Amino acid sequence: MYFWDKHKTITTYYELLSGEVCDRYGLTQMEYDILMFLHNNPQYNTAAEIVKIRKSTKSHVSTSLKNLESKGLVERIQSKDNKKHIEIALLDQAEIIIEAGLNTQKQFAQNVLRGLTEEETRLCIRVFDKICNNAEEQLKNDKENES
Known part of the structure; x- marks a missing residue:
């Protein structure tokens, strides 16, 4: 992947x-x-x-x-x-x-x-935070479903 x-x-x-x-x-x-x-x-x-x-x-x-x-x-x-x-x-x-x-x-x-502009850096951080939050949410959901 x-x-x-x-x-x-x-x-x-x-x-x-x-x-x-x-x-x-x-x-x-x-x-x-x-x-x-x-x-x-x-x-x-x-x-x-x-x-x-x-x-x-x-x-x-x-x-x-x-x-x-x-x-x-x-x-x-x-x-x-x-x-x-x-x-x-x-x-x-x-x-x-x-x-x-x-x-x-x-x-x-x-x-x-x-090579990244300040705006690109901020965008990168925002997108990465969203990805991490999505993964965190899925971990939480999977854990709740196991119970």
Whole structure:
């Protein structure tokens, strides 16, 4: 399928760029992705939210968070009101990796959007959002139909 093949090309290119950061700092792709997700989406700072929004498996997120914690890059903060609610916080030691990741994301965006006008970029984002929303809706419908 054309869209899927092209999507894989974009993903492969992003992983190539971000892989350089992973290699430099001894991270797996999932660990890197979680660090960047927490930085770019500070409102979603629990393991459950990472799993839900990134469509990752619980086991991969759990393992990656344990590794990030052992590397001193994140810490888990248990809520005083609800012992089951644990927030993930980025630590200062993660800042250099986040900076490198942001530079990588900026380079990626510049390279893949090269030659597009501002209007074309906005249109591309709108269309992609619609595609993602449609897929999200279908996933929700399929899940409801299974019940």
